[in-house]
Amino acid sequence: MNKIAIITGASKGIGLALAKKMLSNGFTVIGTCRDGKISEIEHKNLISVKLDLKDKSSIEEFSKFVAERFNKINILINNAGIGPDLGKSNPEYESFENTFKVNVNGTVFLTESLLPHIENKGKIIIISSKLGSITNVEDAYSVAYRMSKSALNMYTKILSNRLKNSIFITAIDPGWVKTEIRISNLKNAPLTPKESAENIYTYITSEFESGTLWDTVHGKKHHW
Numbered sequence: 018m019n020k021i022a023i024i025t026g027a028s029k030g031i032g033l034a035l036a037k038k039m040l041s042n043g044f045t046v047i048g049t050c051r052d053g054k055i056s057e058i059e060h061k062n063l064i065s066v067k068l069d070l071k072d073k074s075s076i077e078e079f080s081k082f083v084a085e086r087f088n089k090i091n092i093l094i095n096n097a098g099i100g101p102d103l104g105k106s107n108p109e110y111e112s113f114e115n116t117f118k119v120n121v122n123g124t125v126f127l128t129e130s131l132l133p134h135i136e137n138k139g140k141i142i143i144i145s146s147k148l149g150s151i152t153n154v155e156d157a158y159s160v161a162y163r164m165s166k167s168a169l170n171m172y173t174k175i176l177s178n179r180l181k182n183s184i185f186i187t188a189i190d191p192g193w194v195k196t197e198i199r200i201s202n203l204k205n206a207p208l209t210p211k212e213s214a215e216n217i218y219t220y221i222t223s224e225f226e227s228g229t230l231w232d233t234v235h236g237k238k239h240h241w
């Protein structure tokens with residue numbers, strides 16, 4: 018039996034690269050995005066499903082689908098995220114609200130609804146960012162994005178305390194990656210999605226310590 022991974026936001030960027038990597042390593046991947054189409058992958062073990070993290074009923078519908086179709090999930094990778102205020106200096110109401118709805122509310126309540134379906138000793142991965150580390154803040158930009166990732170870091174720690182190693186959870190900094198989350202990343206970021214996915218895969222398939230923020234580029238813990 019293949020191991021089963023859920024990857025949110027698998028239509029492009031880091032999530033797409035991670036889906037390819039996991040499929041090539043024998044996982045069955047349940048990949049999600051808003052329209053449910055992952056056109057870049059054709060693989061018999063990919064199951065593409067619609068999920069809009071801004072929409073509570075979409076989260077409920079997806080969890081129901083998982084419960085009905087699968088016995089147990091081995092690994093949940095909360096990758097989907099947005100950053101409309103990346104590089105901007107002042108918060109703006111609508112994009113702040115959207116960022117929190119997707120990155121925080123969506124990730125937290127998707128995880129909570131899937132918890133009963135994750136195997137004992139299974140894993141939850143939260144693709145966070147070093148931009149969510151309070152110790153490391155050196156600029157005055159990206160208020161909503163940074164705050165959303167700090168919130169996810171806190172959730173990682175709280176959930177690791179609640180689950181007490183029955184399920185392992187880690188927050189991941191994937192590095193600075195050439196993706197459309199910020200168009201300038203495509204030119205300026207040093208890592209390709211494939212390179213980032215390789216680093217992430219190595220870490221999340223290891224016996225990692227629960228409840229940390231892991232820097233996949235330098236292979237060490239970040240300060241919170």
Ligand SMILES: NC(=O)c1ccc[n+]([C@@H]2O[C@H](COP(=O)([O-])OP(=O)(O)OC[C@H]3O[C@@H](n4cnc5c(N)ncnc54)[C@H](OP(=O)(O)O)[C@@H]3O)[C@@H](O)[C@H]2O)c1
Pocket residue numbers: 025026027028029030031032049050051052068069070071095096097098099100119144145146147190191192193194195196197198199202206
């Ligand atoms: N790129 C970087 O340098 C970097 C650095 C640190 C952390 N990260 C984190 O890495 C993760 C992946 O980002 P990326 O850079 O790969 O970005 P990306 O290329 O823009 O991909 C984002 C993914 O999220 C999905 N998504 C967007 N809105 C959604 C919603 N409302 N509901 C469900 N899915 C939604 C998108 O799918 P659809 O649009 O098809 O629905 C897409 O698959 C994010 O959590 C990001 O914060 C990225």
